[in-house]
Amino acid sequence: MGYSKSVFENALNKLYENRIDAEKKADKRRKEIYSKFPYVRELEHEIASCGVEAAKTVLRGGDVVSEMTKLKDKNLGLQKELKDILVQNGYDENVLEPRYSCEKCSDTGYYEDHGNTLMCTCLKQLLVKYACEELNRSAPLSLCTFESFKTDKYSDVKDTATGIVPRVHMEKILKFCKAYAQNFTTSSESVLMKGATGLGKTHLSLAIANEVIKRGYGVIYVSAPALLSKLEKEYFSRSSSDSDTTEMLSTCDLLIIDDLGTEFRTQFSVSQIYNIFNSRVLQGKPVIINTNLTMSELEKAYSDRFVSRINGAAQKLDFLGEDLRIRKK
Ligand SMILES: Nc1ncnc2c1ncn2[C@@H]1O[C@H](COP(=O)(O)OP(=O)(O)OP(=O)(O)O)[C@@H](O)[C@H]1O
Ligand SMILES: [Mg+2]
């Protein structure tokens, strides 16, 4: 698993900050309690000296076992006395201990299991989060929100051929996208946004990305041409690139591939697109794909297999109306 050095550093720094924060807060609580109940300080002092005494006993030799048992009993008695005092005064019995964000690893990122040191899920999640942020740095995320998406830009005149009113239709799409973002989970369905240029596909998919990121998920937004040139470079140079793109594409919570069909098409690109989509579908993880191509054009450009995968796994949204880029001018 290759995350870049800066992603690793950011994740470990975040854990370090959490740890220091928890310890500072515990120190603050301790000081408060000491000032109100000086006896608590004496008890803690005595507990600490039991530990020192134990070390001395071992070094001294002699009847180590019975000495240690006595010390252990004394220590347990003192601990109990301390907890009783705390509880009697309305505190939690662990009030003097730091409250780490992650109990499993005490915000260190690693824990011991049967003698093995393992990476904690909290560190893994941070790595995904920072790696997604790194990949998304070039995406215009902040401009496209649900609030800035206006449905009055679409015609309210019924299309005679289809009987559909674009504005009403786009209001439904907006509603669907909002609900999708609000109810997003890592097993949400995939979405195919298709339609002519300038109808708001990129805008709405970025609005979903914004909301889903806010809710703490790892999202990658990437355009098909950028994605494929990156994959091609990594594949053909076989360089040990510092970020493992393929791994990220398969592990992020939501993958958004924009402008599918505008990339330079080769056997390599066609098989990569299929593999990325297929591997996520097999894991039950969502992908949002945006394209100008129709279903039959997708079939021609990629494969029946790919299209039948999409048909089986994705909700299709048809964007209707006139190009909003032209109407703006
Ligand atoms: N309903 C909308 N309300 C406000 N702005 C919109 C709306 N739809 C699109 N826009 C704006 O119009 C421009 C074009 O929209 P967008 O890029 O989302 O279109 P698209 O469907 O992705 O087009 P393409 O297929 O060419 O990629 C963008 O600046 C976008 O923010
Ligand atoms: Mg677009």
Ligand SMILES: [Zn+2]
């Ligand atoms: Zn942890």
